[in-house]
Amino acid sequence: MDSLWDSPDFDEHELVQFIHDRESGLRALIAIHSSHLGPVGGGVRFWHYAKSGDAVVDALRLSRGMSYKNAMAGLPLGGGKAVILADSQRTKTPEMLAAFGRAVEALAGRYVTAEDVGMSVADLSAISKQTRHVAGLPVGEGEVGGDPGPHTSYGVYLGICAAAKRALGRDSLAGVHIALQGAGSVAGGVARRAAADGARLSIADIDGDRARRLADEVGGTVVAPDEVLFLEADVVSPNALGAILDEQSIPRLRTTVVAGGANNQLATPEDGDRIHQRGILYAPDYVINAGGIINVSTEYVGDGDADTVRGRIEAIPGRLETIWDESIATGRNAAAVADDMARRLIGRG
Structure with a gap:
């Protein structure tokens, strides 16, 4: 693509944040499509992409989809999504999860993360040690939350x-x-x-x-x-x-x-x-x-x-x-x- 703004999937996103943490090796994106209805809710996907540009397209499309999904469900949430770029061995470390949690925390509640493809409730629990802006954490029987x-x-x-x-x-x-x-x-x-x-x-x-x-x-x-x-x-x-x-x-x-x-x-x-x-x-x-x-x-x-x-x-x-x-x-x-x-x-x- 010539530029991110020219991508057909950009669609007036409010924020696209590229994250690189040298110590842990984390490479990730957080895309915020719309916060019109409230803080932005959307899961984090852990996936190996053949090309890094594919991760950008995925984050943009998924983020827009979350705006639409939350709006159509009548929820007080905007729409966003995050992707963590996995290597070909799908290496996932506690340090990477911690670094991602710090990136979420830096947005001060603007983005609320949750489970998606390649991520587990245990991973979210690890992320929650760095930020409270996490949903889908383990809960007791009959309580709201947990695996979506x-x-x-x-x-x-x-x-x-x-x-x-x-x-x-x-x-x-x-x-x-x-x-x-x-x-x-x-x-x-x-x-x-x-x-x-x-x-x-x-x-x-x-x-x-x-x-x-x-x-x-x-x-x-x-x-x-x-x-x-x-x-x-x-x-x-x-x-x-x-x-x-x-x-x-x-x-x-x-x-x-x-x-x-x-x-x-x-x-x-x-x-x-x-x-x-x-x-x-x-x-x-x-x-x-x-x-x-x-x-x-x-x-x-x-x-x-x-x-x-x-x-x-x-x-x-x-x-x-x-x-x-x-x-x-x-x-x-x-x-x-x-x-x-x-x-x-x-x-x-």
Whole structure:
């Protein structure tokens, strides 16, 4: 790119901070997209990028997605994201985590970090020794906080149920074939709930052993990672990394619904039109996967209990219905409809 400001993903970010700590070897970015609705909430991702520029694009896209996600979920948080650039061996040390915690603390509450891909609750506990601006820390039974994964998976499951009712005319997931891309915390939670309803599951993960364990647990079938998106299925549920729906993959889809927990599933805005033109019902990712940040927000802000969190997550299907209704009424794709709603909420509409 010629400059950061010229990047199509920059989108008027308020702050993009590049961090290098020589002693620990930490290289990281913190991107703040919008603080219009409150302090900026978004997790920190630990990932190995083939090129450092890829980390910048990821941070920008994820940060903007968090602005939209928090706004659409009705949370008193702005949107941001951090990425820690891992080496090829995924080396992660206490010194690196401490250095990242100090970087968060230096922002004096403007950015609140939480768990994301490659990070654990234990990592957040280590970071919290340097800053109090952390959410998703270990909690007791029934308390608000902790691992956001189960909360994200509950929202995704509810969203899939809503999509199945609208697109398939099904009042339950019994007999519905769901192709799950991913077998981690979010996909695992979706799989267990869907299996309990009687759904038929095809499961893929780059970690074949993890896919097999989940499939054995829920009575599913393991498929190859490069095949799962293109199975003939009622629902395709992406629950791994993003940018998997593009000009090449969308024409190959053989499904009625795409609904999953992965962030930034559409590679470009134009892909929203492509999936819409295929007649496939799409659940905008930052709407359906908001359960985790709902839990994190309630913990950090302190404005509710476990029942509050559950109630807020159970509002996700209604938001999807509103988006789909407007999509039908206007002929615009669901992703564009959701983006416009979110931008209005953060004062950029």
